Amino acid sequence: MADFFEIDILPVETKKSGDALALRYRLDGLTWVHVVDGGYQSTGPAVVEHIAKYYDGATYIDNVVVTHPDGDHAGGLRTVLEECEVGTLWMLRPWLYAAEIIDRFTRFSSVENLERRLREVYPNLVALEEIAIRKGIPIEDPFQGTTIGHFHVLAPTKARYLDLVVASERTPESVKEAEETALTKVGSFFEATAARLVNLVKAAWGEESFSTQETSAENEMSVVQYAELLGERIVLTGDAGRAGLAEAADYAPLVGLQLPGVDRFQVPHHASRRNVSTELLDRWLGPRLATQPARGEEKFTAFISSALEDPDHPRDSVVRALIHRGARVIATEGVGKRTGHNAPRRDGWVAATPLAYPEANEE
Incomplete structure (x- = not known):
């Protein structure tokens, strides 16, 4: 062979979008299976079934990566760990660093109590840790500079990750945030409400509009991975926000990724307007083109995990911005999608129809 x-972008179909990616690659006669996130708990069985059906009955997964602790990414991996043989689980566990960050919290003087609290607020990670320990699966930290199979971890650095653990709304009040917590929570409520009241405004080619709000601390914890396989550059972003994408871009040249220029790009956070900007997309994917490429002449593939019933994703503004840079944009929207190079033929699978160019931006 x-x-x-x-790269299989598996459908995560609830009223909210989620991410579940399965990858298989063969280089110099050796084959690797690499799973990144597993959607919600209800998605897990479908991930296992997909791998068994389309990856020649595989039950061994070389690497399982938890990009970040949210349930729409980590939940389904419980089934994957239980039912498959796994070489290594890659996952960041905040309680391991309690001793390093305890001085940044007002409510705790005991490392043990802080560890306990961090376990309470990240139950998805705890469940995966318990399964891995019971089954003897090694757990490694995917910080920047780590290699996972043929993939390089571009972000997060340990220092930024610890800052995010302290800043998260899930964790106990930090010294810096203690006086502002009430105002922050009230503000978050109104921001979340306003996010559902977005209007579409017709816009000309090249015009872009993104949210001024930032994504959550948990999304910013996302592990960003890069590999060059068979001459094609692949970037997997999880739900990384602007800070994570900037940190990853800063590190990319050190592992041979000269930006701009990506051939397969996972659009972060189901194509949310809070995760990208014009400047970041220019940096990763290149400047806006003068005109839209003809069908079949796109410069790269951008793929989005978005549930059919999710009214908030993908955002038209993000889809527009990707197409401005020459992307062929595909989204799950109820049906699994695959992108690859020299991949084995599958009966019943046909070419995916890319998303059309939206004529309007969200305000």
Whole structure:
């Protein structure tokens, strides 16, 4: 069999979007299976079934990566760990660093109590840790500079990750935030409400509009991965926000990724307007083109995990911005999608129809 790679963007179908990616690649006669997130708990069985059906009955997964602790990414991996043989679980566990950050909290003087609290607020990670320990699966930290199979971790650094643990609304009040917590929570409520009241405004080619709000601390914890497989550059972003994407871009040249220029790009956070900006997309994908490429002449593939019943994702503004840079944009929207190179043929699978160019931006 010739060398190849395939990336499956599996459907996570609830009223809210989630992420579940399965990858298989063969290089120099050796094959790796690499799973990144597993959607909600209800998605887990479908991930296992997909791998068994389309990856030649595989039950061994070389690497399982938890990009961040949210349930729409980590939940389904419980089934994956339980039912498959896994080489390594890659996951960041905040309680391991309680001793390093305890001085930044007002409510705790005991490392043990802080560890306990961090376990309470990140139950998805605790559940995965318990399964891994019971089954003897090694757990490694995917900080910047780590290599996972043929993938390089571009972000987060340990220092930024610890800052995010302290800043998270889930964790106990930090010294810096203690006096502002009440105002922050009230503000978050009104911001969340306003986010559902977005209007669409017709816009000309090239015009872009993104939210001024930032994504959550948990999303910013996302592990960003990069690999060059068979001459194609692949970037997997999880739900990384602007800070995470900037940190990853800063590090990219150190592992041979000269930006701009990506061939397969996972659009972060189901194509939310809070995770990207014009400047960041220019940096990663290149400047806006003068005109839209003709069908079949796109410069790269951008893929989005978005549930059919989710009214908030993908955002038209983000889809527009990707197409401005020459992307062929595909989204799950109830149906699994695959992108790859030299990938084995699958009966019943047909070419995905890319998303059309939206004529309007969200305000």
